[in-house]
Amino acid sequence: MDLQIALLLGQDGITNGAIYALLSLALVLVFAVTRVIFIPQGEFVAFGALTLASFQAGKTPGTLWLLIGAGVVVALIDLTLAVRAGTARKIPRIIGWNLLYPAAAAAAVFLLKPNEFPLLLQIVLALALVVPLGPMIYRLAFQPVAEASVLVLLIVSVAVHLALVGLGLLFFGAEGSRTPAFSEASFDLGQVRVTGQTLWVMGASLLLIVVLALFFERTIYGKALRATAMNRTGARLMGISTVMAGKLSFLLAALIGAFSGILIAPITTVYYDTGFLIGLKGFVGAIVGGLASYPIAAAGAVLVGVLEAFSSFWASAFKEVIVFTLIIPVLVWRSLTTRHVEEDE
Amino acid sequence: MAARLLFGGFLCLVLLAPQVASEFHVTLLNYIGLYAIVALGLVLLTGVGGLTSFGQAAFVGLGAYTTAYLSTAENLPPWLAIFGGSPWMGLLAGLLLTAAVAFVLGLLTLRLSGHYLPLGTIAWGISLYFLFGNLEFLGGHTGMSGIPALSLFGVELRDGRIYYYAIWAVLLGAVWLTRNLLDSREGRAIRALKGGVVMAEAMGVDTARSKVVIFLVAALFASISGWLYAHLQRFVNPTPFGLAIGIEYLFMAVVGGAAHVWGALIGAGLITILKQWLQDWLPKLLGASGNFEVIFFGVMMIFVLQRARDGLWPILTRLMPAPRTQRAVPQGAALPKKAVPPAGQVLLEAKNVVKRFGGLVANNNMNLTVKAGEVMALIGPNGAGKSTMFNCISGVDSATEGEVLFCGQAVTGLNSRQIARLGMSRTFQHVRLLPTMTVLENVAIGGHLRGSKGVLPAMLHLERAEELRLLAEAARQVERVGLKDSMFELAGSLALGQQRTLEIARALCADPCLLLLDEPAAGLRYMEKQALADLLRKLRGEGMGILLVEHDMDFVMGLADRVVVMEFGEKIAEGLPDQVQRDPAVLEAYLGGVD
Numbered sequence: 042m043d044l045q046i047a048l049l050l051g052q053d054g055i056t057n058g059a060i061y062a063l064l065s066l067a068l069v070l071v072f073a074v075t076r077v078i079f080i081p082q083g084e085f086v087a088f089g090a091l092t093l094a095s096f097q098a099g100k101t102p103g104t105l106w107l108l109i110g111a112g113v114v115v116a117l118i119d120l121t122l123a124v125r126a127g128t129a130r131k132i133p134r135i136i137g138w139n140l141l142y143p144a145a146a147a148a149a150v151f152l153l154k155p156n157e158f159p160l161l162l163q164i165v166l167a168l169a170l171v172v173p174l175g176p177m178i179y180r181l182a183f184q185p186v187a188e189a190s191v192l193v194l195l196i197v198s199v200a201v202h203l204a205l206v207g208l209g210l211l212f213f214g215a216e217g218s219r220t221p222a223f224s225e226a227s228f229d230l231g232q233v234r235v236t237g238q239t240l241w242v243m244g245a246s247l248l249l250i251v252v253l254a255l256f257f258e259r260t261i262y263g264k265a266l267r268a269t270a271m272n273r274t275g276a277r278l279m280g281i282s283t284v285m286a287g288k289l290s291f292l293l294a295a296l297i298g299a300f301s302g303i304l305i306a307p308i309t310t311v312y313y314d315t316g317f318l319i320g321l322k323g324f325v326g327a328i329v330g331g332l333a334s335y336p337i338a339a340a341g342a343v344l345v346g347v348l349e350a351f352s353s354f355w356a357s358a359f360k361e362v363i364v365f366t367l368i369i370p371v372l373v374w375r376s377l378t379t380r381h382v383e384e385d386e
Numbered sequence: 387m388a389a390r391l392l393f394g395g396f397l398c399l400v401l402l403a404p405q406v407a408s409e410f411h412v413t414l415l416n417y418i419g420l421y422a423i424v425a426l427g428l429v430l431l432t433g434v435g436g437l438t439s440f441g442q443a444a445f446v447g448l449g450a451y452t453t454a455y456l457s458t459a460e461n462l463p464p465w466l467a468i469f470g471g472s473p474w475m476g477l478l479a480g481l482l483l484t485a486a487v488a489f490v491l492g493l494l495t496l497r498l499s500g501h502y503l504p505l506g507t508i509a510w511g512i513s514l515y516f517l518f519g520n521l522e523f524l525g526g527h528t529g530m531s532g533i534p535a536l537s538l539f540g541v542e543l544r545d546g547r548i549y550y551y552a553i554w555a556v557l558l559g560a561v562w563l564t565r566n567l568l569d570s571r572e573g574r575a576i577r578a579l580k581g582g583v584v585m586a587e588a589m590g591v592d593t594a595r596s597k598v599v600i601f602l603v604a605a606l607f608a609s610i611s612g613w614l615y616a617h618l619q620r621f622v623n624p625t626p627f628g629l630a631i632g633i634e635y636l637f638m639a640v641v642g643g644a645a646h647v648w649g650a651l652i653g654a655g656l657i658t659i660l661k662q663w664l665q666d667w668l669p670k671l672l673g674a675s676g677n678f679e680v681i682f683f684g685v686m687m688i689f690v691l692q693r694a695r696d697g698l699w700p701i702l703t704r705l706m707p708a709p710r711t712q713r714a715v716p717q718g719a720a721l722p723k724k725a726v727p728p729a730g731q732v733l734l735e736a737k738n739v740v741k742r743f744g745g746l747v748a749n750n751n752m753n754l755t756v757k758a759g760e761v762m763a764l765i766g767p768n769g770a771g772k773s774t775m776f777n778c779i780s781g782v783d784s785a786t787e788g789e790v791l792f793c794g795q796a797v798t799g800l801n802s803r804q805i806a807r808l809g810m811s812r813t814f815q816h817v818r819l820l821p822t823m824t825v826l827e828n829v830a831i832g833g834h835l836r837g838s839k840g841v842l843p844a845m846l847h848l849e850r851a852e853e854l855r856l857l858a859e860a861a862r863q864v865e866r867v868g869l870k871d872s873m874f875e876l877a878g879s880l881a882l883g884q885q886r887t888l889e890i891a892r893a894l895c896a897d898p899c900l901l902l903l904d905e906p907a908a909g910l911r912y913m914e915k916q917a918l919a920d921l922l923r924k925l926r927g928e929g930m931g932i933l934l935v936e937h938d939m940d941f942v943m944g945l946a947d948r949v950v951v952m953e954f955g956e957k958i959a960e961g962l963p964d965q966v967q968r969d970p971a972v973l974e975a976y977l978g979g980v981d
Binding site: 078181182185186189192193195196197199200201202203204205206207208210211214215321324325328358359361362365366368369372373375377 | 436438440491494495497502504505506508509510512513516517520630633636637640672674676677678679680681682683684685687688691692695
C-alpha cells in the first residue's frame, strides 16, 4: 500500500463514515427519547434512495402505497379512539395528517411528472413520501408499548425491521439502483482525486449535524426532546407529551435516514436490504458513544467507516466480519466503564 | 390427572405421527422438532433468564458445519484426525467447539448490561455468518455436500420417517433436562435472574455464573439441532445460519410463550407451518417471488407483543385442566448448621463508615457494633441514612470510607455474595421477591449456599436427596414465621406484610449468625407484630445477632437491647432504650426543638 491508496481509502472511509455518523446521531436521539433501539433505521436509508431512483426511472415508488396504507390504519385507530373518548377537536388533525397528506402526495406523484423534475425537487418529493412514515410507524408499533422494557421495545424494533425489509422487496424488487451524482465535478488535491459527490456527502452531513445542534439548543421542540431524554416522567409533568416527543424523534430519524440514503445512492448501489448493514454500522458508532453522547457517537461512526475501507483493501471478503467483530471489544469496554445497578427491567 | 392424560395423548401422537402422516408432513414435523430444540434454549435464556439473543442461528451453524467438515474432509490435520469419519465424533467436536465459542462470547457479552447484550448477539451473529460464507475449507457460499447419514446400531437413518424419531427423542430429552434444571436449586437461581439479581446475590447466588450456564445450555441445544440438521439435509450452506433465522428463532420463543418450555414447541410449530403456508401463497397473491412472509411475521410479532406479551402457551393452559399443584409439605433430614458464636461476642463492627453519593453524604462517620445474642435497633427519621448503612454493611453497596468487620474479618469491598457466605443474611426495605414463584421456592433461595449440587446433577435430577433437604428446611422456616397456610401460594399474591415475613423466612433459611432486618414490622397488624417480636426474641435466645431498622417505636423499645439513633447520616445517640428515649438530641430530632 502506498500513500495514494491510503489517501483514497481514507477518503472512502470518511465519506461512508459521514453517513454512519448521521445515522448514529439519529439512533442516539431515538434511544434517548423513546428507549427504542431503532433497528429499522436502515430501511429508511434504502427507502429514501430507492424512492428517488423510482422517480428517476419514471416509476411510481411503492413507498407511496405504504404511506397511504399506514395513514389509513393510523387514521382508523385514532379516529376510533377519538370518537370513543369524545375528543372531536382532534379529528381534523387526524384526517389531515393521515388521509389528506398522503392523498396530496399521491396527487403530486401521479399528476405531475416527477421524472422531469430537477434533482432537488425529486429529493424533496422523495423525502415527503418517506419521512412521514417515521411517526406513523411510531404510532402503530411503538406507542402502544411505549412503557415496556428496553428488551421488548428491541424485539418490536426487530419485527418492524423485518416487515419493512419484506415490503422493500415487494415495492422495489431484488435489483439494486444507483442514482446520478449530485455533481460531476472533481478536484485534484495533490495525488488524490476528490469527487464532487464526496464533498456533497461530507458537506451535507456537516450541515445536517449543525442544523440538528441548533434545533436542540435553540428551539422549544428541541428542548422538549432533550427534556424527555433526560427524564420522561419529569418532562411529562412539565406538560411535554411523550407521544409527541416519540413521534418527533421518529420523524427526525426518518428524515436523517432517508436523506442519508439519498446521499449515498450515487456512491454505492442500494438494494432493498442494503440499509440494514449500513444502519448497523451506524449502530457500532452509536454504541461507541454509549447511546448517550452525540459527538463521541459521530467520531465512532467515522472510525467505523475508515476501518471498513481499509479492511476492504486488506481482506475484502472479511470486511463485514472485521467491522462487526469490532463491536464486541467496544461493548466490553463500554460495560466496563459504565457502572450501574443491574435490576428490574 | 387430566393433565397427565393430556400429556400421554401428546406422547402417543408424537409416536404415531410418522406412521400416518404424509412424506411432506413428516418433513415439516422434522423441521418443527429441529427448530423447537433451538427455541427451547431461548426459552431458558430469554423467557426465564431475561437475556435476549438474536444469534442462536450462528450456534446452529457451528454444530452443523463442524460435523459437515469433519465427516467429509479428505485429509484432516493430525490433531483433528480422531474426530474424523464418524458423525458421533462430529457431534462431540461440535459440542466442544460451541461450548468454547459460547463460553468466550458469554464471558465477553454477558457482562454487558440490558440492551447491549442483544446488540452484541446481532453483531457476532452476523460475523459468524459471514465467516461461514467466506472460509474456503467450508465451501464458501455454495456450501458443502456429501455429508454421510447418521447410523445407529448399524441402521442408517436415511429415511425421514426414521430420522423423525431421532429428532423428537432429542427434543423431548431436552425438554426433560430443561424442566429438571428449572425445578432445582440451580433453577431457582436462574429464575431469579429476571428482576431479582440484587436479592439473589444477597442470598449468595453467583448470578454471573448462572447467566453463563443458561447461555451455554442454549448454545449447546442449538449446536445439537445443527448437527441433526446437517445429517438430515446431508448438505450445508450459510443461509440457514444467518441473522434472519436467528431472529426467527427468537420469534418462535416469544410467540409460543418465552417463559414456558412447551411454548418453544408451540412457537416453532406455529411459525414453521405459517412460513410454509405463506411461502406457498404470498408469491401467488403478490405476483412476485421473495421472502414476503417476513412482512407477516413482523406484523404478527408487533401484534403479539402489544396484545399478548406472554405468548400463546399461557392462553392455551387456561383452556386446559388445571395442573395438580403440590400440597405435601416436604419432609427431609435437617441440613448441617454453622456453629453458633457465644452470646456477647462481637459479630459486626462498623468503624467510621462514610458513604457519599456525589456531593451528598448519606452516612458520615457511622460506628456501630452488634453482638451475638442481642437485638440492636437502628432508628431515625426518614432519610436519616439507615438503609444506606444497611447496604454498606451487607455489601449491596460499598462504603466510600471506613471499615466494616464481620466475625473479625474485614468485609469492606466484598460483594454481597461473599458476605452472605460468611453468615450474614438480610431482608429488604422494598421487598424483593420473585412474585411468580411459590412462597416455599422463594424461601428456598435463601438456602442456596447450603446446597452444593451443580447444573448437571440438577438436569438429570440426581440431586433429589439434597433438594428434598433444602425444601424441607425452607418449609420449616416458612412454618416458623407463621406462613404455613400460604406455603404453596405465589409470593406475589401475598399481602405486603406477609411478603416482609417471607423475606425473614428466606433470610433464616441461610442459617445466618447475623440477621439484618430492614423495617420488618411495616405493614403488619398488631397480632402479627406480637408474633414477629416473639420470633425475634426466640432467635436472640438461640444466640443470633439481629440488627433492626424500624419506625414502630413500641415494637423497637419493647424488643431492642441497644439502640442507635441516626439523623442526617450521623449517629446522634446510642444506648439502652430507656436512655435513648430521654436523650434531648433524640427528642429534638423526633419532636423538634424545645425552646
